[in-house]
Amino acid sequence: MKIALIGQDIPMLLPALLADLLYAGKETGARAAAEEKNPAMREVLQGYGDAVFRKAGAGEGLFTVTGDRGEALEGADCVVYAGDPQAASGFFMDRSALESDREGDPGLTDQARVNGGIEGLLHAMRAGREILRLCDDMDAHCPEALVINLGQPMARTTAVFLNRGYRCFGLGRTPMKGASGVDTYAKRLRIPPENLRAETAGLPGFAFLTEIRDGKSDLTGKLKKAAENGELGSLSKRWLGWWDAIPAGDVTDHAEFLPAQPDYIPEEKPEFGETVEKRKERILYMNTVREKGADDREGAMAQLLLLSKAPPVRPVRLALALLRRETAAFPAVTRRNGNTMPQLAPEAVIETTLRLKDGEAEDREIRVPEALAEILAEVDEANRLAARAAAGDRGAVREYIETDPALGGLDRLYCQDVAEALIRANELE
Numbered sequence: 001m002k003i004a005l006i007g008q009d010i011p012m013l014l015p016a017l018l019a020d021l022l023y024a025g026k027e028t029g030a031r032a033a034a035e036e037k038n039p040a041m042r043e044v045l046q047g048y049g050d051a052v053f054r055k056a057g058a059g060e061g062l063f064t065v066t067g068d069r070g071e072a073l074e075g076a077d078c079v080v081y082a083g084d085p086q087a088a089s090g091f092f093m094d095r096s097a098l099e100s101d102r103e104g105d106p107g108l109t110d111q112a113r114v115n116g117g118i119e120g121l122l123h124a125m126r127a128g129r130e131i132l133r134l135c136d137d138m139d140a141h142c143p144e145a146l147v148i149n150l151g152q153p154m155a156r157t158t159a160v161f162l163n164r165g166y167r168c169f170g171l172g173r174t175p176m177k178g179a180s181g182v183d184t185y186a187k188r189l190r191i192p193p194e195n196l197r198a199e200t201a202g203l204p205g206f207a208f209l210t211e212i213r214d215g216k217s218d219l220t221g222k223l224k225k226a227a228e229n230g231e232l233g234s235l236s237k238r239w240l241g242w243w244d245a246i247p248a249g250d251v252t253d254h255a256e257f258l259p260a261q262p263d264y265i266p267e268e269k270p271e272f273g274e275t276v277e278k279r280k281e282r283i284l285y286m287n288t289v290r291e292k293g294a295d296d297r298e299g300a301m302a303q304l305l306l307l308s309k310a311p312p313v314r315p316v317r318l319a320l321a322l323l324r325r326e327t328a329a330f331p332a333v334t335r336r337n338g339n340t341m342p343q344l345a346p347e348a349v350i351e352t353t354l355r356l357k358d359g360e361a362e363d364r365e366i367r368v369p370e371a372l373a374e375i376l377a378e379v380d381e382a383n384r385l386a387a388r389a390a391a392g393d394r395g396a397v398r399e400y401i402e403t404d405p406a407l408g409g410l411d412r413l414y415c416q417d418v419a420e421a422l423i424r425a426n427e428l429e
Contacts, residue, residue: 001030001031001077002033003032003078003079004076004079004080005072006073006079006081006082007150008273009082009274010082013310014048015052015303016316017315018053018063020316020317020320022052022056022058024317025316028058028061032049032062033072033076034063034064035065035066035069035072041283042065042066044283044286045065047286047287048287050063051293054294073137073145076138077145077146078145078147080148081149081151082151083130083131085126085127086127086152086272087272088272090426091112097422097425098418108415110265111407113406114270115152115205115253115256116379116404116406117404121389121397121400121401122419122422122426124153125389125428127160128157128389131157131160132160132164135161145166146168146323147166147169148168148170148171148316149169149171155170155203155380156386158204158349159386160391162349171333172204174331174332175207176312179251180232180233182209185246185248186198186212188223188226189222191212192214195215198211199212200249200353201366202248202352204334205249205253205254205256206257206376207332207351207352208247209248223246224246233251235251236251244371245368252266257379257406259407260409285305286306288302289302289306322356324359326356327356329354330356332351332352333354334349335354336348336349338363341366341367341368342367343368343373343376343377344376345380348377349383375405378405382405402416
């Protein structure tokens, strides 16, 4: 089995990727190949990976870091993609362009969002362009490969892979953890972890809690009462009133897909990937493992620190379950709908628990309140239009501007002109 690791976030994820491959997955004969263009970073990653493989006793296993994408992809059974070409410089350039020159007029600054609205379209087009280049290379080197996508914006990048004909599953920012995550709701309701049963359903970054239980006791109503009383925040209270559902995950992500909210202002300085400080710290720990070895006390401590700071996504565990045709369940997996959420189009890109039986997805029908299904359908349509726009469909750009819920209440013709100007400025035509 060979897994190719592609994208600028792979170094940050590498400790958990290799731990899941070699220890949780026990694939000691596996091959892993990472693409890294920077020669100095190649040396760090190669030395770190070699030390981890030695520690695992990975027999015939092989870890390779290369600057040649074709070499990394050749013969891969799975490609883990963790790229996001949305640079901070590009975002801030667009944000500046969305501001008005007139005194007291903010212009369309509210549309400077990471995932929705005008800048969400630009983000998807930047990301899609890179993914299509990757798909061209995969066509040549591993045309049957499974794709596990971690690239943002999750729904839109997954749709690009799916539109190119690849079997693709995505793992975005999980609704299971965080301030409005399932784990926080469970703590609020004092549900012991061993008794917790919870389900979420919706779209990537726009998921909702459909069930939360303490063993056999359904506590969803109790949580809704807390939301009605404003105990879960003003946005959760408002959306419960609109859709009879509680958001799961970061509510600021949800707000990005909706018209301007009176108590939500998009983040002015969002982070894209690791901060410089976190990158320096990670490299220090990786070099310690590389130089001391993973068996050494100091190296083992550095490895534990790397794993403790790893993001919660586990793409290799999902990949192994699919490739080894296992029976398992994974929460919050992005994929094509099919029949899972019958209120949405079969082509919709949804996020729900993925239940596998012998490696194949089992359709388990999930229904949500009708009002919620309506807004989910609108956001999904915008997501899939953005994916088409990323592939060069200019008609999809116009249709996106005409229908995206995040542009509600704005002059759509004016937004069309602004979006076209930004597309030209970013050379995304």
